[in-house]
Amino acid sequence: MELDRIAAFSDAIFGIVITILVLQFAVPVLHHPQSISELANALISLLPKLASWFISIVIICKFWINHYYIFKLARKANFALVWINCFFLMSQSFIPFPTALMGEYYQNPLAVSLFGVVMAWNTVMYILLHEYINRNLIKSEFKNAQDPHIIKKSFIGVFSYLLGAGVAWINIYAGFIIFLLTPLLFIVPPKLRTEENEEQGV
Amino acid sequence: MELDRIAAFSDAIFGIVITILVLQFAVPVLHHPQSISELANALISLLPKLASWFISIVIICKFWINHYYIFKLARKANFALVWINCFFLMSQSFIPFPTALMGEYYQNPLAVSLFGVVMAWNTVMYILLHEYINRNLIKSEFKNAQDPHIIKKSFIGVFSYLLGAGVAWINIYAGFIIFLLTPLLFIVPPKLRTEENEEQGV
Amino acid sequence: MELDRIAAFSDAIFGIVITILVLQFAVPVLHHPQSISELANALISLLPKLASWFISIVIICKFWINHYYIFKLARKANFALVWINCFFLMSQSFIPFPTALMGEYYQNPLAVSLFGVVMAWNTVMYILLHEYINRNLIKSEFKNAQDPHIIKKSFIGVFSYLLGAGVAWINIYAGFIIFLLTPLLFIVPPKLRTEENEEQGV
Amino acid sequence: MELDRIAAFSDAIFGIVITILVLQFAVPVLHHPQSISELANALISLLPKLASWFISIVIICKFWINHYYIFKLARKANFALVWINCFFLMSQSFIPFPTALMGEYYQNPLAVSLFGVVMAWNTVMYILLHEYINRNLIKSEFKNAQDPHIIKKSFIGVFSYLLGAGVAWINIYAGFIIFLLTPLLFIVPPKLRTEENEEQGV
Numbered sequence: 001m002e003l004d005r006i007a008a009f010s011d012a013i014f015g016i017v018i019t020i021l022v023l024q025f026a027v028p029v030l031h032h033p034q035s036i037s038e039l040a041n042a043l044i045s046l047l048p049k050l051a052s053w054f055i056s057i058v059i060i061c062k063f064w065i066n067h068y069y070i071f072k073l074a075r076k077a078n079f080a081l082v083w084i085n086c087f088f089l090m091s092q093s094f095i096p097f098p099t100a101l102m103g104e105y106y107q108n109p110l111a112v113s114l115f116g117v118v119m120a121w122n123t124v125m126y127i128l129l130h131e132y133i134n135r136n137l138i139k140s141e142f143k144n145a146q147d148p149h150i151i152k153k154s155f156i157g158v159f160s161y162l163l164g165a166g167v168a169w170i171n172i173y174a175g176f177i178i179f180l181l182t183p184l185l186f187i188v189p190p191k192l193r194t195e196e197n198e199e200q201g202v
Numbered sequence: 203m204e205l206d207r208i209a210a211f212s213d214a215i216f217g218i219v220i221t222i223l224v225l226q227f228a229v230p231v232l233h234h235p236q237s238i239s240e241l242a243n244a245l246i247s248l249l250p251k252l253a254s255w256f257i258s259i260v261i262i263c264k265f266w267i268n269h270y271y272i273f274k275l276a277r278k279a280n281f282a283l284v285w286i287n288c289f290f291l292m293s294q295s296f297i298p299f300p301t302a303l304m305g306e307y308y309q310n311p312l313a314v315s316l317f318g319v320v321m322a323w324n325t326v327m328y329i330l331l332h333e334y335i336n337r338n339l340i341k342s343e344f345k346n347a348q349d350p351h352i353i354k355k356s357f358i359g360v361f362s363y364l365l366g367a368g369v370a371w372i373n374i375y376a377g378f379i380i381f382l383l384t385p386l387l388f389i390v391p392p393k394l395r396t397e398e399n400e401e402q403g404v
Numbered sequence: 405m406e407l408d409r410i411a412a413f414s415d416a417i418f419g420i421v422i423t424i425l426v427l428q429f430a431v432p433v434l435h436h437p438q439s440i441s442e443l444a445n446a447l448i449s450l451l452p453k454l455a456s457w458f459i460s461i462v463i464i465c466k467f468w469i470n471h472y473y474i475f476k477l478a479r480k481a482n483f484a485l486v487w488i489n490c491f492f493l494m495s496q497s498f499i500p501f502p503t504a505l506m507g508e509y510y511q512n513p514l515a516v517s518l519f520g521v522v523m524a525w526n527t528v529m530y531i532l533l534h535e536y537i538n539r540n541l542i543k544s545e546f547k548n549a550q551d552p553h554i555i556k557k558s559f560i561g562v563f564s565y566l567l568g569a570g571v572a573w574i575n576i577y578a579g580f581i582i583f584l585l586t587p588l589l590f591i592v593p594p595k596l597r598t599e600e601n602e603e604q605g606v
Numbered sequence: 607m608e609l610d611r612i613a614a615f616s617d618a619i620f621g622i623v624i625t626i627l628v629l630q631f632a633v634p635v636l637h638h639p640q641s642i643s644e645l646a647n648a649l650i651s652l653l654p655k656l657a658s659w660f661i662s663i664v665i666i667c668k669f670w671i672n673h674y675y676i677f678k679l680a681r682k683a684n685f686a687l688v689w690i691n692c693f694f695l696m697s698q699s700f701i702p703f704p705t706a707l708m709g710e711y712y713q714n715p716l717a718v719s720l721f722g723v724v725m726a727w728n729t730v731m732y733i734l735l736h737e738y739i740n741r742n743l744i745k746s747e748f749k750n751a752q753d754p755h756i757i758k759k760s761f762i763g764v765f766s767y768l769l770g771a772g773v774a775w776i777n778i779y780a781g782f783i784i785f786l787l788t789p790l791l792f793i794v795p796p797k798l799r800t801e802e803n804e805e806q807g808v
Contacts, residue, residue, distance in 0.1 A: 012217035016222075022699055033710075039711060086260075090263075093223070107236050110238045222424065292461045405671075
């Protein structure tokens with residue numbers, strides 16, 4: 001199978017997931033449609049949903065960028081890669097549910113920690129994909145170009161999401177903040193040490 | 203018409219179907235938004251939906267991979283292919299409804315068997331597409347490259363989904379398991395016996 | 405602007421419209437979740453929705469194929485084309501609403517005729533796009549390749565949808581049938597009389 | 607990263623946003639399903655939603671065309687561009703909510719002005735993207751090709767949306783009209799003064 005078509009398929013799914021996240025914002029029901037204060041209160045009560053939506057999109061964008069990065073490492077695709085990718089995308093496509101749940105029940109630690117668990121799970125699926133490419137499909141020029149501890153370092157993301165999930169039982173806002181900070185750790189995929197980069201002293 | 207554009211259009215539809223399946227997970231309504239046990243119970247009651255969602259995505263991913271495979275066999279597209287493909291994609295786009303129905307009414311054999319019937323129908327549409335390409339549009343190098351019984355073997359999928367639909371009237375869980383096992387039978391499209399493969403002794 | 409990117413954008417919208425049509429099938433609410441007869445009745449009452457959904461997808465697929473055809477006639481894109489195409493796609497993206505309305509209130513002639521009016525409107529937008537390409541952007545090799553009455557003939561579609569919209573006030577089922585038959589008139593875009601075809605005696 | 611893939615990803619999101627806007631049109635609930643007058647009244651009460659939907663799509667199409675234009679100016683992509691683009695797309699993906707809100711509560715100045723604020727915000731994100739490309743990634747042949755006041759002129763859009771948001775508190779219909787007129791100011795991206803154009807006297 002061609003890497004390009006799988007990448008395009010993945011991009012479509014990332015794009016749809018990002019876009020349908022907005023569907024969790026239902027138009028509030030007002031008893032007095034023209035009441036400014038009632039609508040203002042209804043909109044203020046949507047702020048936790050907005051926070052949940054924002055964190056979720058930042059995380060998905062980060063997954064999209066990193067997914068792009070590991071697909072560039074692969075020299076070809078095989079059926080194992082396609083299926084691991086399918087399970088990764090399936091996990092991505094699930095994200096709107098815990099996002100909406102956390103937005104609705106932001107005061108419920110179970111809802112907040114479920115969000116963290118789903119994101120940790122997604123990171124594990126991503127690591128699996130990365131590790132499979134590293135072991136079986138890596139382009140020869142990238143064989144030694146990656147940080148040898150890259151996979152271990154990726155587990156920091158898993159633990160960070162689980163930490164947020166745990167902390168939510170003590171302080172919910174701390175959980176939110178950890179969820180938001182985690183993608184920032186990986187906001188840019190690690191540099192590859194190719195010969196070209198070394199020559200330029202990068 | 204160009205095969206590439208039809209394939210891209212098909213991919214978009216596969217991707218959207220996979221992603222909107224998550225919309226069946228509505229945020230549960232809690233009487234006590236902060237109650238952990240109430241939310242836990244609500245989430246546990248979503249497990250049948252999760253199973254239905256998972257089975258459905260595995261099946262759609264399998265269709266996507268096999269669709270890719272048969273489009274590679276074709277040397278060009280014509281309007282008959284486009285229309286058969288449209289009817290196949292239409293059938294794929296219907297999948298979210300029986301999936302949501304089976305997830306909601308997993309104890310109702312009619313809901314479970316409808317899922318099987320829809321999947322059997324989709325497999326028939328897929329076979330039609332495959333057979334049409336084999337008869338009219340096959341690339342010369344693939345003329346004898348396929349298993350001569352490939353179409354007959356594909357009907358195993360049809361019968362397996364119908365078997366699951368029938369078994370659901372006796373035991374619902376057995377129906378679920380048959381639905382999940384069926385795509386595994388076809389998880390990798392059959393190898394093509396091209397000259398290149400033969401030389402390599404594959 | 406590049407024709408390819410506009411075509412890909414259009415394809416994405418066609419694909420999403422086709423796929424979200426399924427969202428009109430809400431899971432029915434059963435008083436006895438395990439009742440087979442209650443579910444069977446609920447499913448039977450969805451049949452008008454199924455008919456509406458089917459007619460709508462056939463029509464959209466036909467628009468997609470014909471859209472492909474007229475874009476092949478154009479030698480380049482300009483901003484007027486982009487905007488006419490945007491208004492055409494906007495009209496396509498509206499289709500799920502009259503489709504759901506006709507499926508729900510199939511016994512209400514107003515709902516049925518609204519469907520016809522929206523489809524007539526979409527056909528007008530399509531003709532506008534076709535006519536604009538013919539007048540301003542046509543490839544030199546296709547200048548005389550089209551049936552000179554092609555635009556007039558396309559108005560048959562407009563009148564046919566409006567006929568269905570009118571007939572629905574007398575007999576609703578006749579309206580449905582006219583809606584379904586209309587795309588069949590244009591199921592395959594007209595052949596182009598290129599020199600190559602003439603040589604082959606096509 | 608490749609500009610083409612980011613552009614395709616962006617297009618997918620624009621396309622999905624445009625298409626899911628239709629989901630705000632819920633099928634009305636009729637007490638007498640066959641009543642023509644009841645359905646007619648229900649449809650007439652949807653007209654403000656139709657206006658809101660129309661304005662929103664025109665604005666998004668305009669963003670899509672201008673996004674295309676500024677991506678053509680860039681010679682390559684970097685991670686900063688990708689992230690600014692992600693925040694821009696995130697802002698685009700939010701549009702369905704204020705659109706639905708304005709359609710539902712068109713008589714509530716808060717709902718109408720929220721729409722204007724969100725559009726002003728989107729324009730600011732767009733300007734950020736444009737300015738970033740101009741400063742860091744511009745193709746050498748376009749360095750002096752743009753109107754030197756282009757960024758300042760883009761702020762006219764921001765102020766115009768905010769003007770509409772303000773005017774809505776006095777007259778709601780005037781707000782609607784300003785929202786609709788604003789994209790018309792930028793309906794076609796500004797011409798580039800390349801050497802080729804100058805030679806042709808354009």
